[in-house]
Amino acid sequence: MDCIHYAIMLEIIERRHLRDQLGEAIRDRIVRQRLPANQSIGENALASELGVSRTPVRETLLGLERDGFVKAVPGRGFVVLPLSAEEARQLYPIVWSLERLALSDVTEVSPDLIAKLRGLNRNLESATTPQERKQIDADWHRCLISVSGNQRLAAMLEGAKASIARYEHAYMDAAGPCDQSIEEHEHIASLLDESPALAADAIEAHWRRGLAVILVAIEGTPQA
């Protein structure tokens, strides 16, 4: 029994397609505006920069098109879509509707899960780097919607959240989730086992506040 068998037994070998690994890198370039909006993506340059061929790059871009990062224009490749207040106004309600759905119809919430949410929230409090804070915040929401057990819902939310990340990066404080977010998380966690309906209202309010921040940043006017 050699090391390969051990690897299989322990599920160490985890093969991933190149396109999945590239996703992170290319999304990052878009979020950080290294690939500017309204500009066609040079597939050759991107591929050689990433050390792969055009094929997996194009596969990744097709996925990013589904998530609303880019648009494929016949004959001129993939174009990075611009951010807009209008799109933000479209995206956020989708997210809060889907997270509401995750919390509806929940009959019983395990104490373990609430404990896990509280733990993540503590980690969020003590996190130092913005990157870490954003990561933990995303984990907290993933954990929250896991109560539904709805995998299709989780997958759709992943895509929508990725789009929203663009707006948060571009317009929100680079520090990441603030104290108010942490308080709201705690509030939601505490509501979870008493009244899922109230928790659903709270999660919607949480996102509404996030949208308001973004819209102020984009449009300047406090209430638009």
Added chain:
Amino acid sequence: MDCIHYAIMLEIIERRHLRDQLGEAIRDRIVRQRLPANQSIGENALASELGVSRTPVRETLLGLERDGFVKAVPGRGFVVLPLSAEEARQLYPIVWSLERLALSDVTEVSPDLIAKLRGLNRNLESATTPQERKQIDADWHRCLISVSGNQRLAAMLEGAKASIARYEHAYMDAAGPCDQSIEEHEHIASLLDESPALAADAIEAHWRRGLAVILVAIEGTPQA
């Protein structure tokens, strides 16, 4: 000035990627179970059958993976995912949540739109072939959610509806939308300008009934 210039001026020339055209064909093969579930898709056979190379076929399959039709397994290609009551229970609530969202926050509904809905519903009544009925039903729902103006929402719903079409084809009466559906459509249209909230409730009920039909067909028991 030759015919090509005219074509461009009139926007007659509409270039589409092969992957988009293949989408319909491959989805159809899955829905009709010509590509059976739990079975890996032979890309070579499919490509030559469709008269194209593997490249656009694979691009299409990546899109179908996003819509939950297939799953890419590293090393063994794309596998057609099986239908399950569990997935149906996940999909339908997503659809009614998103259609609810489309109807919420609607301030003013144009009379034109209501007239168009009623017109489509009449077409649905007089449609003859099941294919036509399904097409018109889909158009009716597209028209309904267009009141929101939320394009991201519309795109997500397209994907979710495509998945649901698999269930409807496999388990619902092949005749397509029935008289009750038409009545419900009419009811929803009439509620639309008075009370969007009630219309939202009605559209949810519409989909809940659809889910119930599917679940009975899959599981047999009337209330599960």
Added chain:
DNA sequence: TGATTGCATAATGTATACAATCCATGTAAT
């Protein structure tokens, strides 16, 4: 007989090739 190994074949994942088309620059004509 039943399980296992080894090999041959087929299929996948990625890279590369090639034809079509886009875009920028330059040139001529008005």
Added chain:
DNA sequence: ATTACATGGATTGTATACATTATGCAATCA
């Protein structure tokens, strides 16, 4: 000077090639 057009290089969309990995089957062994 501006427009129209021609031309070349660059880029895309699709096809094909190639290396790796999976799959099936026959031969071997317990």
